[in-house]
Amino acid sequence: MRRNGIGRRFALPGIAAVLLAGCSGEGPPDAVIEISNVQFGPADVTVPVGGTVEWRFDDGGVLHHVAAEPRLGVEGEFDSGIAGVGTFRHTFDRAGTYVYTCSVHRYMTGTVTVE
Helix, strand or coil, X not given: CCCXXXXXXXXXXXXXXXXXXXXXXXXXXXXXXXXXXXXXXXXXEEECCCCEEEEEEECCCCCEEEEECCECCECCCCEEEEECEEEEEEECCCCEEXXXXXXXXXXXXXXXXXX
């Protein structure tokens, strides 16, 4: 009995797709900032140029907003939008100190130092 090979042509790409599905291009962040109890923790982090910071909204659904303060005439280097759950990531391509705040709770502030 001769096989036409059709099953193999469809099976191999399917297997490859399943194996690659677990390989996200996004690696672990260089720093994680938890948002809970209406505060950033830690509020101040240091990452290398090209490093990524992840903010995790874990405050029981309380709304927060992570946004960079304007610096050197550059408006809004990063902005999470207002959220109560989930995560927000930003990759920093330039060295410097970035001050960020929560516009919902203006007393919540922090810095990201990029070296």
